[in-house]
Amino acid sequence: xxxxxxxxxxxxxxxxxxxxxxxxxxxxxxxxxxxxxxxxxxxxxxxxxxxxxxxxxxxxxxxxxxxxxxxxxxxxxxxxxxxxxxxxxxxxxxxxxxxxxxxxxxxxxxxxxxxxxxxxxxxxxxxxxxxxxxxxxxxxxxxxxxxxxxxxxxxxxxxxxxxxxxxxxxxxxxxxxxxxxxxxxxxxxxxxxxxxxxxxxxxxxxxxxxxxxxxxxxxxxxxxxxxxxxxxxxxxxxxxxxxxxxxxxxxxxxxxxxxxxxxxxxxxxxxxxxxxxxxxxxxxxxxxxxxxxxxxxxxxxxxxxxxxxxxxxxxxxxxxxxxxxxxxxxxxxxxxxxxxxxxxxxxxxxxxxxxxxxxxxxxxxxxxxxxxxxxxxxxxxxxxxxxxxxxxxxxxxxxxxxxxxxxxxxxxxxxxxxxxxxxxxxxxxxxxxxxxxxxxxxxxxxxxxxxx
Numbered sequence: 428x429x430x431x432x433x434x435x436x437x438x439x440x441x442x443x444x445x446x447x448x449x450x451x452x453x454x455x456x457x458x459x460x461x462x463x464x465x466x467x468x469x470x471x472x473x474x475x476x477x478x479x480x481x482x483x484x485x486x487x488x489x490x491x492x493x494x495x496x497x498x499x500x501x502x503x504x505x506x507x508x509x510x511x512x513x514x515x516x517x518x519x520x521x522x523x524x525x526x527x528x529x530x531x532x533x534x535x536x537x538x539x540x541x542x543x544x545x546x547x548x549x550x551x552x553x554x555x556x557x558x559x560x561x562x563x564x565x566x567x568x569x570x571x572x573x574x575x576x577x578x579x580x581x582x583x584x585x586x587x588x589x590x591x592x593x594x595x596x597x598x599x600x601x602x603x604x605x606x607x608x609x610x611x612x613x614x615x616x617x618x619x620x621x622x623x624x625x626x627x628x629x630x631x632x633x634x635x636x637x638x639x640x641x642x643x644x645x646x647x648x649x650x651x652x653x654x655x656x657x658x659x660x661x662x663x664x665x666x667x668x669x670x671x672x673x674x675x676x677x678x679x680x681x682x683x684x685x686x687x688x689x690x691x692x693x694x695x696x697x698x699x700x701x702x703x704x705x706x707x708x709x710x711x712x713x714x715x716x717x718x719x720x721x722x723x724x725x726x727x728x729x730x731x732x733x734x735x736x737x738x739x740x741x742x743x744x745x746x747x748x749x750x751x752x753x754x755x756x757x758x759x760x761x762x763x764x765x766x767x768x769x770x771x772x773x774x775x776x777x778x779x780x781x782x783x784x785x786x787x788x789x790x791x792x793x794x795x796x797x798x799x800x801x802x803x804x805x806x807x808x809x810x811x812x813x814x815x816x817x818x819x820x821x822x823x824x825x826x827x828x829x830x831x832x833x834x835x836x837x838x839x840x841x842x843x844x845x846x847x848x849x850x851x852x853x854x855x856x857x858x859x860x861x862x863x864x865x866x867x868x869x870x871x872x873x874x875x876x877x878x879x
Contacts, residue, residue: 519671526583527671529631532575532765536584538591540599542768545819547596549836550770551603552822554760556835557745558609560777561758564751566716567649570604571641571761572597573633573722574615576626578764597764612644615764623657627683629669635661635686638725646733649757651712653733661686690732699727704739706731716750717759718742726761745775748804771837774809774845776802779832782824786831787860791868793817797857799875805847808834808854808875812861814842821862826869827854834859 469481520528534541542550554570561568577584578597594602597615604611618625618637625637633641639657646653667685696705704727715737719727723739731737738753740746750758762770797810808825823834823844838845848854859870 519674520585522583522585524583526580526628527669527675528577528584529671529765532577533588535575535595535597535764536577536581536590537588538593538595540593540596542596543841545814545841546768546771547599547603548820550600550767551607551609553770553775553835553837554604554609555607556780556833557747557760557775557777559780560747561750564747566750566756566758568610568758569645569648570609570611571645571759572600572611572767573641573761573763574618575764576631578615579618579626596767600767610648612641612648614641614644617644627667627669629672629681629683630667631671632722633725635688635725639688639729641726642729645730645759651733656688656729659688661688688729690728693728693732695728699724699739702741706737708732708735711735713756714754715757715759716753716755717761718745719761720763720766722763723761744773747775747777772839774835774837776805776847778805779834779846779848782831782833784824784831786826787867787869789866789868791861791863791870793861793870795859795870795873797873797875798877799854800877802847804850806850806852806854807845807847808857809838809843809845811839811842811844812859812870816863818862818865824860826858826860827856831860
């Protein structure tokens, strides 16, 4: 009898697997889970040779596409979140009272200080140079770090996440920005003082009410008189799909309420989620150029209604030449708190400022590498040096052809620098002025090589 039961059980399992495989072939492909990236189809041959990883790739590909996948994930998530208050994906944290959080914000919540003092200082210097360049173009600039949801609503985070008794990266950056006189928002304290719910429970972003409050603060700091939409009547719709809920429960709809404000007079070209989103408003004033990330989906239209013309970009780098092309009188850089470290990776595009200064008498043996390449009407000079002996707050100056330019401390790993020169410049060699033990030092000159 035991042997027959085993045979029946095995047959049922095999039959179930066959049914799922058959449905996978016949039924429409299962949708991806939230922000999931599609796994490419495996290939038996690669470069004329047998692909030895084919079976592993096939497993990953099938695991993302098998029939009833969304239903299985949803059932598993409902049990884990409802009974055990935990998540079946490492991308989502299940908090208290139905609140969900993006896992990539956990380090910020715990004050892990992912950024070094040098990186914090480099970000502040980069933004100060960007604001100086914007002012040179007769534009007002403001930097807008959008707080993580766990920064504004820590009370719903699981108790298992322990907060270290020290400042987090955002607070450290606020201090550095104040030191460098960078115009910026401190939305974390503004939001914390509000009695309203400003973020979605099942999404990683602020809701429209939070975006409206952020918009009003930004416009005030830019010196613009505007209506505070967050204090105005709005329509409430119950159809907002949270991105975190979509990761946990892909087979069911978990809509949230969303505030809808009257933005009459706003003309849009495309949607606010697009890489480039252009708007016009007859009652607005001036022209806006705004670089933004996903927090800008809700923020952009609320800002746009205050400007005659506006361009919102999700391109890889902030580009002040694009702002100049539309004669922008206002420049905004919005970025999520969890991504502020990315500012060191891609230098914003603007002509490097010339500095009047004498070359230091002291020399250093710090090794420098650099290259030059074209960059949309400008020349990009980029390179790196050994930062081990350089002060954390050191500014970086490049001596090219007897002229001293200030370089942006961004463009890659620690020790990277970037500067943009007019296209007709002919840089052939470069020296750096750095600060070591609070003493300015000069590196040996090197030849500039074309970028590979």
